[in-house]
Amino acid sequence: MTMKNGDANSRGGTLLYEQVAGDIAGLIAQGTFRAGDRLPSIRQLSRRFAVSINTVMQAYAVLEDQRLVEARPQSGYYVRSRVPEIREPDLKSRTFIAPATVTISDLCQQVMHNMMNRALLPLGSAIPSARNLPIDKLNRIMANELRRGGDQAVLYQMPPGYERLRVQIARRALEAGISSGPDDILVTSGCVEAVLLALRATCRAGDTIAVESPFYFNFLQMIAELGLKALEIPSTPRDGISIEALRYAIEQSRISACLVITNFSNPLGSLMPEERKRELVELLASHEIPLIEDDIYGDLTFENERPSAAKSFDRSDLVIYCSSFSKTIAPGYRVGWAIAGRFQGEMERLKMIMNIAVSSPSQLALAEFLANGGYDHHLRNFRRINARNISQMADAVVRSFPPGTRMTHPAGGFILWVEMPEGTDAITLFHRALEQGISIVPGPLFSLSGKYSHHIRLSAAQWDEKIEQGIKTLGALAQELMPG
Numbered sequence: 001m002t003m004k005n006g007d008a009n010s011r012g013g014t015l016l017y018e019q020v021a022g023d024i025a026g027l028i029a030q031g032t033f034r035a036g037d038r039l040p041s042i043r044q045l046s047r048r049f050a051v052s053i054n055t056v057m058q059a060y061a062v063l064e065d066q067r068l069v070e071a072r073p074q075s076g077y078y079v080r081s082r083v084p085e086i087r088e089p090d091l092k093s094r095t096f097i098a099p100a101t102v103t104i105s106d107l108c109q110q111v112m113h114n115m116m117n118r119a120l121l122p123l124g125s126a127i128p129s130a131r132n133l134p135i136d137k138l139n140r141i142m143a144n145e146l147r148r149g150g151d152q153a154v155l156y157q158m159p160p161g162y163e164r165l166r167v168q169i170a171r172r173a174l175e176a177g178i179s180s181g182p183d184d185i186l187v188t189s190g191c192v193e194a195v196l197l198a199l200r201a202t203c204r205a206g207d208t209i210a211v212e213s214p215f216y217f218n219f220l221q222m223i224a225e226l227g228l229k230a231l232e233i234p235s236t237p238r239d240g241i242s243i244e245a246l247r248y249a250i251e252q253s254r255i256s257a258c259l260v261i262t263n264f265s266n267p268l269g270s271l272m273p274e275e276r277k278r279e280l281v282e283l284l285a286s287h288e289i290p291l292i293e294d295d296i297y298g299d300l301t302f303e304n305e306r307p308s309a310a311k312s313f314d315r316s317d318l319v320i321y322c323s324s325f326s327k328t329i330a331p332g333y334r335v336g337w338a339i340a341g342r343f344q345g346e347m348e349r350l351k352m353i354m355n356i357a358v359s360s361p362s363q364l365a366l367a368e369f370l371a372n373g374g375y376d377h378h379l380r381n382f383r384r385i386n387a388r389n390i391s392q393m394a395d396a397v398v399r400s401f402p403p404g405t406r407m408t409h410p411a412g413g414f415i416l417w418v419e420m421p422e423g424t425d426a427i428t429l430f431h432r433a434l435e436q437g438i439s440i441v442p443g444p445l446f447s448l449s450g451k452y453s454h455h456i457r458l459s460a461a462q463w464d465e466k467i468e469q470g471i472k473t474l475g476a477l478a479q480e481l482m483p484g
Contacts, residue, residue, distance in 0.1 A: 036391030161187025177312025269410025400475025
C-alpha cells in the first residue's frame with residue numbers, strides 16, 4: 001500500500017511516519033542494525049514499507065530527533081552510538097596555572113614502543129590501519145616513479161622540497177581555506193618535524209608555550225627536549241582550546257608561541273568552530289604571538305565538507321600551519337609540510353641543518369598519487385570506515401565498561417577519549433591491559449599536572465572481532481579496578 005502523504009494518513013491511529021520510525025527503532029533495538037551500520041536508503045524503505053518517500057524522510061527525522069540515527073552528507077543514514085558524552089570542564093574559574101617544566105617519562109617511551117609491537121592489540125596506536133590504506137596503488141606508483149624519475153629519485157630534493165609535490169599540496173590547501181603558492185610550502189619529515197622546526201623558529205630555551213589540555217603527549221616531550229616550558233590551557237570536546245582561559249594566561253605570563261591541534265584534536269577529537277578559530281588567531285596576533293597549528297586530522301572529517309584551518313584567518317603571517325599524509329595515506333613515507341608565513345626562511349634553514357632533505361622517492365610517489373591516484377576517492381571511503389569504527393567502538397565501550405563511563409563523540413579522525421568513573425586508575429589499567437596483550441594510552445600522559453588519572457585514549461583505526469573482544473576484556477579489567 002503506497003500513501004501519497006505520510007502526514008495525512010495513519011494506520012490504527014498512528015501516523016504512518018511514526019509507525020515506520022518505530023519499526024526502524026525496533027530493528028536497532030533487536031541488533032539487526034548496530035552502531036555505525038548504514039541504514040537502508042530512503043527509496044529502499046519506501047518500497048519496503050509501501051509508503052511514500054516523504055513518509056520515510058519524516059520517519060528518519062523523528063529518529064534523528066531521538067538521537068538514534070544520524071545523517072551523513074552524500075552517504076545516507078547511520079545508526080548513532082548511544083554514547084554518554086564526556087563532561088565539559090568548568091572554564092569559568094580564573095585560577096592561574098604556572099608554566100611547568102616538562103619531564104621525560106619512561107612511560108611515554110613504553111607507549112611508543114607498544115605502538116610498533118604487532119603482538120599487541122593496537123587500541124593505543126593513533127596510526128591508520130594498513131588494511132584501509134591504498135597500499136597496492138602506492139606501491140605501483142612508487143615503482144613507476146622510480147623508473148621514470150631518473151636522477152630525481154636518488155638525489156636530494158633540497159628544501160623547500162620537490163616542486164611537483166608542493167604544487168599539489170598548495171592546491172589541496174585551498175580546501176582548508178588557505179591560499180598559498182608552491183614556494184610558500186616547506187616539505188618536512190612528517191608533521192612532527194614541521195612542529196619541531198616551528199618551535200625552534202619561534203622559541204628559545206626557557207620560553208613558555210601555551211598548549212591545549214589534554215594534549216598529545218609526544219609534543220609535550222618535544223617541548224621538554226627543547227628546554228621549553230608548557231602552559232596548559234583547558235580545552236573542551238565541543239570547542240577546543242578555551243579562548244577565555246588563553247586570554248587570561250596571556251595577561252599573567254609571557255607566552256612565546258601557542259601550539260594547537262585545531263581539527264579533531266588528539267586526544268579529545270574536538271573540532272574548533274570557525275568563529276573560535278578566528279578569535280584564536282586574532283587574539284594571538286594582537287599580542288604578536290605565533291600560532292603553530294597542527295592540522296594532521298583535518299582531512300578525516302565525517303562530514304562532506306572539510307573544516308577550515310585557523311591559518312585561513314591569518315592576516316599577519318603569524319600562523320605556522322603543519323600537516324602530513326601520515327594519518328591519511330602512508331605513515332611510513334614520513335612526508336609532511338609547513339606553510340610558515342614570516343618564519344618560512346628560518347624553518348628552511350633549520351631543516352637544512354637538521355637533515356638536509358626528505359626522502360626523494362616518497363615525495364615523487366605522493367606527488368603522483370595526489371595528481372592522478374584518486375586521493376579524494378580514497379578519502380571518501382576512508383572517512384566512512386573511520387566513522388563506522390568510531391561508532392562501533394563507542395557502542396562496545398558503553399556495553400563493556402563500568403556504569404558511569406563517558407566518552408567523546410568526535411566528528412572526524414579515529415580517536416576516542418574515554419572518561420571512566422573517578423578512582424579507576426588509568427595507569428594500573430594500562431599495565432593490566434598489557435598483561436592481556438592489549439595496548440592503550442593512559443590519560444596522565446596528556447597532562448603535566450597529574451590530571452586525567454581516570455581517562456584513557458583508544459584508537460578506532462580498525463574494527464574486527466579481535467578488537468571487539470579486546471574492548472570487552474578492557475572493560476572487564478576496568479570493572480575490577482572500580483573503587484570500593
